[in-house]
């Protein structure tokens with residue numbers, strides 16, 4: 296987390312006193328999102344981050360689980376405990392089988408009004424953004440979208456939610472001072488996945504939804520799953536080879552694919568490459584594409600514009616190949632080779648191939 | 659059938675520059691455009707108009723210059739345009755914006771009841787995707803976000819069936835009108851403005867509403883005052899402490915550089931070598 300965000304509110308601002316009525320709001324909550332029987336990883340990532348903030352505030356970390364009655368829904372509470380939650384509020388109701396805005400908004404808003412958390416996080420997914428927007432409006436509180444850094448201003452017990460601004464060139468820190476809860480969404484893979492600790496446990500507090508089907512206007516007619524097989528799964532890839540405009544021509548991009556094949560990697564790209572139609576939209580890494588967190592990210596012919604950087608900055612190791620020694624990507628990559636991608640890429644592919652073959656033999 | 663399409667005028671972010679010293683945005687001379695995602699919403703409304711017959715009203719909240727965005731929409735074929743503009747709206751966050759827009763839509767409804775409200779998926783400046791859900795809640799309309807397709811519309815039964823993008827698939831939903839739909843990009847392309855519509859747009863008397871005309875009952879719910887979120891700081895991302903180690907070797911041949919790179923990396927990050935061996939095993 297940057298030094299900048301640790302400082303208290305800018306000097307000259309008068310000391311902030313929270314409204315008495317709002318001081319009762321305590322605790323950090325994470326909405327546990329799931330669809331079709333599986334927790335969305337973003338919720339676990341948020342528990343990891345929520346744990347840190349809850350510890351700073353000296354409060355409990357709570358998961359909110361809503362779903363149809365049954366073992367699967369209950370197991371999500373358990374997963375929340377394994378990933379850092381102390382407590383789960385659980386609402387089981389057949390009306391919560393599929394996600395619909397109305398019942399989920401009611402369930403979550405009722406819980407907030409009853410148990411009064413000071414902070415509430417949701418994933419910035421299609422589900423999370425739909426729900427967060429309507430819950431915040433119903434509660435008439437502030438909601439900060441797509442945060443990339445979360446921190447606490449301990450002086451005033453306020454959430455510091457930072458997010459990219461103005462086409463991603465800068466970050467801004469947003470606070471929700473005199474309203475509770477303070478709400479924020481975070482995109483998948485922006486926060487690190489916490490260790491799963493199966494020895495952890497927690498308390499479940501059950502509640503009810505208090506709705507009947509006939510009062511819910513929207514009906515789910517059907518669900519058409521995506522063809523998962525050939526859709527790139529960039530956000531969860533461990534190794535990514537990405538190419539940018541420096542690859543010059545679509546034909547040269549096959550050098551990227553060849554290295555990716557040797558490494559068993561996914562292929563990523565910058566926005567201009569996607570816009571030129573060299574690869575599909577699902578492969579765009581960056582602010583308006585996917586956020587990735589691989590162990591190894593190889594960036595070839597990529598300048599390192601901030602909009603690209605925010606999507607891959609959290610990679611464990613970044614290798615950059617660029618013919619311009621002053622390219623911004625060298626400011627944050629771990630290793631760099633200055634040179635022509637068209638000659639270096641094939642050599643790198645060969646070097647990996649040879650090294651891995653030798654290492655495998657050595658066992 | 660009456661459809662209100664909310665559109666926002668935004669700076670063309672591709673052309674925004676950041677001042678290298680002060681880290682502030684240099685807005686001077688940056689052209690404004692209609693938020694690109696809102697054009698998908700407008701086109702979808704115009705298609706419903708073609709198919710079912712509808713009146714399409716475009717609505718924006720913004721400074722007086724936002725009138726240009728509305729004229730653009732008229733040139734594409736919208737029937738009516740309302741600009742909600744008042745100094746008190748300055749600094750509105752999404753909660754305050756949704757309050758003003760919802761009030762204006764209620765006002766528009768007094769003339770001809772509104773059946774559908776369309777918004778874009780999100781904007782390219784604030785980029786929150788929160789205004790649509792906010793307006794829907796305030797108007798107590800059914801909310802359908804990330805809609806990729808309108809399958810059918812039954813005006814007699816006041817029913818609409820849509821496809822909605824969700825994680826891992828598409829949800830097919832049936833709901834009642836009035837509802838608010840946030841339209842996903844890429845399912846249609848904006849039509850060309852016709853000559854006739856361009857003339858109409860040039861002469862069109864855009865309705866310009868201040869807070870009273872827009873039916874704002876409680877001005878403290880708008881603008882900075884009505885906004886729970888406060889931007890407390892704008893800053894540049896912190897540079898990483900160390901720059902890349904630039905790989906060099908005696909020959910500086912691609913092959914030797916690559917071998918040197920791997921040797922260094924695998925020594926310092928043995929887990930990456932393990933990972934690569936694991937996947938190719």
Ligand SMILES: Cc1cc2nc3c(=O)[nH]c(=O)nc-3n(C[C@H](O)[C@H](O)[C@H](O)COP(=O)(O)OP(=O)(O)OC[C@H]3O[C@@H](n4cnc5c(N)ncnc54)[C@H](O)[C@@H]3O)c2cc1C
Pocket residue numbers: 462463538539540541542564565566567568579580581582583584585595596597598599600601602603606616617618619622634635636637671672673782
């Ligand atoms: C609102 C907004 C959202 C955006 N979202 C994204 C996003 O999600 N993702 C994204 O990537 N971008 C995004 N962008 C675009 C971003 O600002 C940059 O324009 C983009 O990342 C640049 O792509 P690039 O590095 O491929 O191209 P360039 O900036 O053109 O860089 C090409 C690089 O290749 C190098 N090069 C040239 N020839 C060779 C060679 N023979 N060998 C090796 N190197 C060579 C050059 O030195 C240069 O550094 C967004 C922009 C805006 C305004």
Ligand SMILES: Cc1cc2nc3c(=O)[nH]c(=O)nc-3n(C[C@H](O)[C@H](O)[C@H](O)COP(=O)(O)OP(=O)(O)OC[C@H]3O[C@@H](n4cnc5c(N)ncnc54)[C@H](O)[C@@H]3O)c2cc1C
Pocket residue numbers: 437438439440458459460461467469664665666693695696699717718719720750751752753755759776777778779780781783784785786787788789790887
């Ligand atoms: C850098 C930056 C960051 C911000 N972050 C936040 C934040 O985290 N939380 C917050 O509450 N506010 C935030 N704001 C304020 C927010 O941008 C404004 O409230 C804005 O008026 C609407 O939000 P949006 O641009 O994100 O719209 P979105 O919610 O992304 O827009 C969705 C759709 O709503 C419609 N729409 C949006 N605004 C208007 C309008 N003025 N007139 C007509 N239709 C409209 C359009 O159809 C649009 O496609 C931020 C502003 C900036 C500049």
